[in-house]
Structure formats: C-alpha cells, structure tokens
Amino acid sequence: MDSALLVHRLHFAFTVTFHYLFPQLTMGLAPLIVVLKTLGMRRKDETYNQAARFWARIFGINFVLGVVTGIPMEFQFGTNWSHFSRFAGGVIGQTLAMEGMFAFFLESAFLGLFLYGEKRLSPRAHWWSAVAVFLGSWLSGYFIIATDAWMQNPVGYERAADGSLQLSSFWALVLNPWAGWQYAHNMSGAAVTGAFVMASVGAFYLLSGKHAAHGRIFIRTGVVAGCAFSLVQLFPTGDGQGRLVAQQQPVTLAAMEALFTSQPGAPLVIIGQPDVEGRKIDNPLLVPKALSFLTYRRWQAQVQGLDSFPERLWPQNIPLLYYSYHIMVGLGTVFIAIMLVSVFLLWRGKLFNARWMLWILLLSLPFPYIANTAGWMTAELGRQPWLVYGLMLTADGYSKTVSAGNGMFTLLGFMGMYTVLGILFLFLVRREIEHGPAAEPVSAH
Amino acid sequence: METLWFMVVAVMVAAYVVLDGFDLGAGVIYPFVAKSTAERRMVLRAIGPVWDGNEVWLLAAGGTLYFAFPQLYASSFSGFYLPLMMVLWLLMLRGIGIEFRAHMDNPVWQGFFDLIFSASSALLAIFFGAALGNVIRGVPLSQDGYFFEPLWTDFRVGPHPGILDWYTVMAGVIALVTLTVHGALYVVTKTEGELNLRARKVALLVWPIQVLLTVVSLIATYSIKPQVMDNYREHPIGILIPLVVLASLGAMLWATSKGKEKPAFVASALYIVGMLVGAAFALYPVVLPASTDPSYSLTIYNSAAAHHGLIVGITWWSIGFVLAIAYFVFIFRMFRGKVSLEGGGY
Numbered sequence: 001m002d003s004a005l006l007v008h009r010l011h012f013a014f015t016v017t018f019h020y021l022f023p024q025l026t027m028g029l030a031p032l033i034v035v036l037k038t039l040g041m042r043r044k045d046e047t048y049n050q051a052a053r054f055w056a057r058i059f060g061i062n063f064v065l066g067v068v069t070g071i072p073m074e075f076q077f078g079t080n081w082s083h084f085s086r087f088a089g090g091v092i093g094q095t096l097a098m099e100g101m102f103a104f105f106l107e108s109a110f111l112g113l114f115l116y117g118e119k120r121l122s123p124r125a126h127w128w129s130a131v132a133v134f135l136g137s138w139l140s141g142y143f144i145i146a147t148d149a150w151m152q153n154p155v156g157y158e159r160a161a162d163g164s165l166q167l168s169s170f171w172a173l174v175l176n177p178w179a180g181w182q183y184a185h186n187m188s189g190a191a192v193t194g195a196f197v198m199a200s201v202g203a204f205y206l207l208s209g210k211h212a213a214h215g216r217i218f219i220r221t222g223v224v225a226g227c228a229f230s231l232v233q234l235f236p237t238g239d240g241q242g243r244l245v246a247q248q249q250p251v252t253l254a255a256m257e258a259l260f261t262s263q264p265g266a267p268l269v270i271i272g273q274p275d276v277e278g279r280k281i282d283n284p285l286l287v288p289k290a291l292s293f294l295t296y297r298r299w300q301a302q303v304q305g306l307d308s309f310p311e312r313l314w315p316q317n318i319p320l321l322y323y324s325y326h327i328m329v330g331l332g333t334v335f336i337a338i339m340l341v342s343v344f345l346l347w348r349g350k351l352f353n354a355r356w357m358l359w360i361l362l363l364s365l366p367f368p369y370i371a372n373t374a375g376w377m378t379a380e381l382g383r384q385p386w387l388v389y390g391l392m393l394t395a396d397g398y399s400k401t402v403s404a405g406n407g408m409f410t411l412l413g414f415m416g417m418y419t420v421l422g423i424l425f426l427f428l429v430r431r432e433i434e435h436g437p438a439a440e441p442v443s444a445h
Numbered sequence: 446m447e448t449l450w451f452m453v454v455a456v457m458v459a460a461y462v463v464l465d466g467f468d469l470g471a472g473v474i475y476p477f478v479a480k481s482t483a484e485r486r487m488v489l490r491a492i493g494p495v496w497d498g499n500e501v502w503l504l505a506a507g508g509t510l511y512f513a514f515p516q517l518y519a520s521s522f523s524g525f526y527l528p529l530m531m532v533l534w535l536l537m538l539r540g541i542g543i544e545f546r547a548h549m550d551n552p553v554w555q556g557f558f559d560l561i562f563s564a565s566s567a568l569l570a571i572f573f574g575a576a577l578g579n580v581i582r583g584v585p586l587s588q589d590g591y592f593f594e595p596l597w598t599d600f601r602v603g604p605h606p607g608i609l610d611w612y613t614v615m616a617g618v619i620a621l622v623t624l625t626v627h628g629a630l631y632v633v634t635k636t637e638g639e640l641n642l643r644a645r646k647v648a649l650l651v652w653p654i655q656v657l658l659t660v661v662s663l664i665a666t667y668s669i670k671p672q673v674m675d676n677y678r679e680h681p682i683g684i685l686i687p688l689v690v691l692a693s694l695g696a697m698l699w700a701t702s703k704g705k706e707k708p709a710f711v712a713s714a715l716y717i718v719g720m721l722v723g724a725a726f727a728l729y730p731v732v733l734p735a736s737t738d739p740s741y742s743l744t745i746y747n748s749a750a751a752h753h754g755l756i757v758g759i760t761w762w763s764i765g766f767v768l769a770i771a772y773f774v775f776i777f778r779m780f781r782g783k784v785s786l787e788g789g790g791y
Binding site for chain 1: 493494495497498500501503504505506507508509511512513515516518519520521522523524525526527529530533534536537540541544545548590591592593750751753754757758761762765766768769772773775776779780787791
C-alpha cells in the first residue's frame with residue numbers, strides 16, 4: 001500500500017464502485033416508474049399512482065446519494081489522474097462536458113418537479129416530468145459509457161505536437177461502436193437491478209401480508225421487465241460486447257477465460273480456480289469447444305491464449321478479472337432462470353401464492369448489484385495495463401504531484417464518509433419500505 | 446477561440462456562484478433567522494426544488510473547463526488536491542443535510558442535520574472564496590505545469606504559499622459575507638412575516654461589512670499584485686466593472702430599505718458577477734499565475750484544447766446552454782412566489 005499508483009487506483013475504484021450502486025437503481029427504476037404512471041393514467045387506478053409515488057420516494061433517496069457520490073468522480077479526473085487528463089482531456093473532455101450540459105441539467109431541473117410538483121402539475125405534465133427524469137438519467141449514462149468506451153477503444157483522435165491527444169472526429173467519438181454495445185449491455189443491467197428490487201419489495205409485502213395490492217403490481221412489473229432485460233443481457237448485448245472484446249482486446253478475453261494456451265476448439269470454463277503461476281486451472285468444469293463457438297461461431301475456431309501475448313501486456317490481476325467475469329455471467333444465468341420461472345408462474349396465475357418463489361424473489365435483491373459491479377470490474381480490470389487502450393499505461397496516468405500519503409488520507413476519508421452514507425441510505429430506505437406505499441409520504445410532516 | 450472559451454467558462458462559473466450562492470447563503474443564515482421548525486422548513490422549501498440544479502452549474506462549469514482547458518484542469522485540480530477533496534466532502538454533507546432532514550422524525554436528528562447543512566454551507570462559501578484568492582494570488586507552478594500546494598505554510602504571500610495565507614483567508618471571508626447577504630436577500634424574496642423581517646435584518650446588518658471588505662480586498666489585491674491593473678490601464682473601459690460593483694452595493698442597500706425585495710436580490714447578483722468579471726478581466730489571458738516564475742503561468746493559449754475540438758464544442762455547448770436556460774426559467778417560474786407549507790416535501 002505504499003505506492004502512489006496503487007493508492008490512486010484504489011481511490012478511483014472504491015469511489016466509483018460505491019457510486020455506481022446508486023445510479024444503477026435510478027436508471028433501472030426510472031423507466032419502471034414511467035410504466036407505473038402510464039398504467040395509473042390509462043386505467044384510472046389510484047393504486048398504480050400510489051405505487052409510482054412509493055418508488056419515486058425510493059428513487060429520490062437513491063438519487064441524492066447518486067449525485068453526492070457522483071461529483072467526486074468528475075473531480076478525480078483532475079485531482080488523482082491529472083496526467084491522464086492532460087493527455088486525453090482534449091478528447092474525453094467533450095463527452096464529460098456534454099454530460100453536464102445535456103443530461104445533468106435536464107435531470108436535476110425536472111427531478112424537483114417530479115418529486116414535489118405532483119400537486120402543482122396536471123397528471124399529464126407530471127407524467128412528462130417523470131419522462132424527463134428518465135431521459136436525463138439515461139442520457140447521462142450514455143455520455144459516461146462513451147467516455148469509458150473511448151478508453152477501451154480509442155477512436156476519433158489524433159496526436160498533437162506535444163504528444164497529447166486531440167479530437168479529430170466528433171462523430172467517431174460519440175458513435176464509437178464499442179459505446180453502442182457497452183451502453184446497451186450496461187443499461188439493460190441497470191434495468192435488471194431496478195426490476196429485481198421492485199419484485200423483491202413486492203414479494204416482501206405479499207409474504208408479510210401487507211399492502212398486497214401494491215405488492216402484486218410491484219411483482220408483476222418487476223418480473224415482466226426483469227425477464228425481458230435478463231434475456232437482453234445475455235443476447236444480444238452480452239454476446240455483442242463479448243465479441244467486441246475478442247476482436248479488439250484478445251488478450252483480455254484470454255485472461256477473462258483464463259485460457260493460458262492458444263488452441264483450436266477451445267473449451268469454456270464454467271468453474272475452476274486459475275493458477276497463473278502454474279499456467280493452469282484447478283478443479284475445472286469445462287464445456288468442450290464452447291468458447292470457440294461463442295467467440296467465432298465455429299466449433300473448431302482457433303482462440304488465442306495468454307501465451308500468444310507478451311506477459312507485460314497481460315492484465316495484471318488475472319484471477320480477479322477471471323472471477324469478476326465468471327460471477328457476472330453465472331449470476332446473469334441464474335437471473336434468467338429465476339425470471340423465466342416467475343413469469344411462467346405469473347402466466348399460470350400461481351406466482352402470488354407460490355411462497356417458495358416469493359422467498360427467492362425477496363432474497364435475490366443483492367445479486368443484481370453484485371453482477372453489475374462484477375461486470376464493471378471485468379471491463380476495467382480487463383483493460384489493464386492500459387488506461388487508454390494501446391495509448392497510455394495506467395502507470396503513466398496518475399497525478400505525479402499527489403503523493404501516496406495525501407492520496408491515502410483522502411481515500412480513508414471517503415471510506416469513512418461512504419460508510420456513514422451507506423448506513424443512512426439503508427436506514428432511510430428501510431423506513432420507506434416499512435411505511436409502505438398506501439399512505440401519504442412519511443417525509444411530509 | 447481560446448478567448449471565447451475563457452468567457453464561456455467565466456459565464457458558467459458566475460452562473461454557479463450567483464445560483465448556488467443563494468442557497469449556500471440561505472444555509473449560512475438558516476440557524477439565525479429560522480427559529481421554529483415551520484420556519485426552517487420554509488427556508489428549505491425556498492431552496493429545495495432548485496439547489497440541486499444550481500449545483501449542476503458547478504459540474505457543468507467543471508466539465509466545460511475540462512473540455513476547453515484540459516491542461517488547466519489537470520494542473521489546478523491536482524495542485525489543489527486537499528482543499529478540493531474537502532469541498533467534495535462538504536458538498537456531500539450539505540446534500541444529505543438538505544434532503545434527508547425531511548426523512549427524520551426525531552427533533553434531535555433534525556437539529557443535527559440542520560447543523561450539518563448550515564456549517565457545510567458556511568465552510569463551502571469560505572473554501573470557494575479562498576480558491577478564487579489562490580487563483581488571483583498565484584500558485585507555485587513548476588516548469589512542467591504542475592504544482593502541489595499544502596494547506597498552509599507560513600500564512601504569508603510569497604513564492605511558496607499554502608492554500609491558506611492572509612490574502613486567501615480574506616478572500617474566503619469576503620465570499621462568506623457576500624453569500625450571506627445574497628442568501629438573506631433570496632430568503633426575503635421567498636418568505637413572509639417574521640422570517641422575512643429577520644432575513645432582511647441580517648442583510649442590512651452585514652451589508653456595511655461587505656462594503657468595507659470590498660474596498661479592503663481591492664487594496665489588498667493591488668498591494669500583492671500590482672499587475673492586476675495592467676488590463677485596466679490598457680482598456681480603460683474596464684473601469685466600468687468596479688463602477689457596476691459599487692452601484693450594485695448602493696442599490697442593494699437602497700432596495701432593501703425600501704422593501705423592494707427582488708431588485709435587492711438582483712443587485713446582489715450583479716455585485717457578484719461584477720466582482721468575478723473584474724477578477725477575470727484583470728487576470729486575462731492568464732488563467733493560473735505562477736508565484737515561482739511568471740513564465741510558467743498557465744494562460745488560455747498554453748492550456749487550451751486543440752482548435753478542432755473547440756470549434757466542435759461551440760455547436761453543442763450553445764444548444765446545451767440554451768436548453769439549460771430554458772429549464773431554469775421554467776423551473777423558477779414553476780416555483781415562483783412565496784413558499785408555503787402546504788403539499789409534500791421537506
């Protein structure tokens with residue numbers, strides 16, 4: 001823990017991981033709230049409006065934490081990664097500034113109206129404010145993904161005389177093919193979180209015999225959306241993202257799969273512990289030839305293993321990358337199973353009485369968070385040792401003027417601060433769930 | 446092109462200070478003017494629907510700075526590492542202080558969140574003022590365009606200063622005083638009765654200090670950095686800026702004592718804009734002066750992004766800016782008038 005590079009990496013990793021626990025729920029809930037409000041308007045059923053208001057309150061608490069933990073992210077580009085900013089700011093400054101101008105203003109302006117303006121607005125105008133918040137949050141997601149996608153797959157740039165990068169094509173940057181797949185995969189992942197959380201709270205209400213009408217709405221909405229997005233997560237988005245990695249970052253693919261030797265008809269590892277020193281996987285459970293097929297659509301295709309690349313280009317933490325990727329894929333598969341069974345039971349009209357299934361839905365709540373976090377760890381660990389793929393090493397990008405001691409001081413500060421914020425968040429959300437969707441908000445007193 | 450982006454960033458910073466300034470100021474006077482729970486909720490309601498949007502100007506200004514002057518962003522953010530991190534912590538505490546207070550039933554915790562909100566607002570005002578003070582005074586830039594400033598050294602203005610020295614502390618106090626008055630005048634426009642009277646009293650009480658400190662700061666700035674007068678000598682039209690500042694100070698007193706609430710607030714906003722534009726005018730084209738060797742200073746020319754990017758940016762920035770103004774006009778109209786305690790929230 002004495003190297004400045006490690007401290008700066010942990011600093012960003014810790015703050016961004018904690019931050020993304022919140023936007024994934026806001027981005028996931030926003031379209032579901034629009035659905036609830038639409039149903040409430042169409043069916044003239046107050047239960048749907050109460051359901052929408054309940055989730056708007058959860059959304060509001062969540063949003064505050066997303067905002068306050070998000071501001072440090074923009075700052076850290078300058079404070080902790082100044083050499084990177086000097087090198088690449090001429091390009092990614094575009095997308096980051098656009099996020100502020102187009103997404104944050106839209107989102108923050110209409111959030112107040114959405115949360116507190118229902119009495120001042122007509123139902124239609126209030127519906128539009130919900131749509132504006134939804135659009136703002138999803139637009140914000142795009143600019144961030146476009147920034148990260150550029151770091152994964154730099155496009156639309158040229159080198160300036162001083163060695164830094166400058167923009168050569170705005171449209172290449174904004175329409176980076178990497179951003180397209182990554183955005184689809186990421187947003188669908190956020191929607192999975194939103195759907196599972198909604199279904200889980202619904203299951204809790206049905207199991208505890210309270211707010212049953214609302215609970216059924218939560219489950220129905222959550223399960224239908226969850227089923228659709230869990231499937232989209234695998235195909236086409238997960239598949240598309242995976243094939244991009246295979247094409248552009250073959251060494252990353254090899255490390256994710258812990259494929260040490262290049263081979264035709266490469267197997268897919270389901271479970272097993274990579275032993276990087278021994279260049280093997282312990283206790284493997286394999287599907288023969290599956291990796292070749294998934295990557296190239298041919299069972300006998302040659303897949304490059306880690307031995308095809310010089311060791312200095314390998315991602316530094318192969319075991320963590322391998323586990324992140326396998327946890328993401330494994331959980332994604334479990335989500336599909338849970339949601340398919342739930343939708344089947346819903347269709348047969350048995351879900352609301354199937355206590356075992358309600359228990360599964362209730363307890364599944366933390367797992368989409370884990371899967372989303374693991375997915376991001378796969379993307380970011382997989383990019384190593386590069387900060388900007390092929391152009392700048394992570395070791396060259398941090399602020400050379402900020403010592404390890406100063407970095408650790410603020411890292412510890414953030415850890416303390418975020419512990420308090422996390423406890424406060426759980427306390428407030430639990431309070432809203434206990435209070436339930438039927439009555440007036442607890443906050444109005 | 447660089448000059449245009451210099452003005453754009455200056456406009457965005459000024460918009461941030463004027464807008465978030467009033468809710469920071471409202472936080473500063475909060476425990477002094479709002480005595481009962483009902484009054485505290487009134488103040489929170491006056492800023493509640495807009496504070497987050499106001500704060501977005503900080504993010505958007507930061508993003509625009511990053512995009513237009515990446516070198517400046519990299520140098521200043523890493524150099525001001527410690528105070529910026531503290532600003533982040535304060536922004537966090539303040540955000541939850543405002544938003545989560547309403548979720549607390551217990552008066553003990555409500556009081557605690559009140560304290561957090563108010564103290565973080567006051568500290569943020571001081572930090573922002575000190576930051577501006579640092580930029581005017583200059584920082585110990587090295588030849589490669591980087592620096593790292595400790596929080597304090599010997600509190601003197603020299604070639605190796607800390608974040609805090611007598612000059613930047615003074616700038617922090619001026620910012621606190623300015624935003625206190627600004628926030629008080631905003632609360633006046635949004636409230637009635639006792640609360641309105643108390644906020645007005647605060648504004649009238651602090652106003653003489655604001656006038657005194659404005660004059661002191663001009664003299665102090667000239668004494669540590671006589672070069673600030675160069676641009677004013679070269680372009681005498683700049684003299685209009687201090688005249689605007691003085692006129693708005695006068696207008697603030699006149700409008701407040703006559704009970705003209707909105708004009709008083711507008712005059713205060715004008716004062717803030719005048720002070721910031723005056724500083725920007727004096728610095729131009731330098732954006733971060735070096736206290737070590739003037740030739741290491743960052744200017745708009747050696748810190749800007751490349752030409753093509755800046756041209757492209759003008760297009761989308763203009764669209765974004767017009768949209769942002771439209772949202773703000775809409776939201777402020779939506780929540781116009783005095784606040785009441787009916788309906789949900791806070």
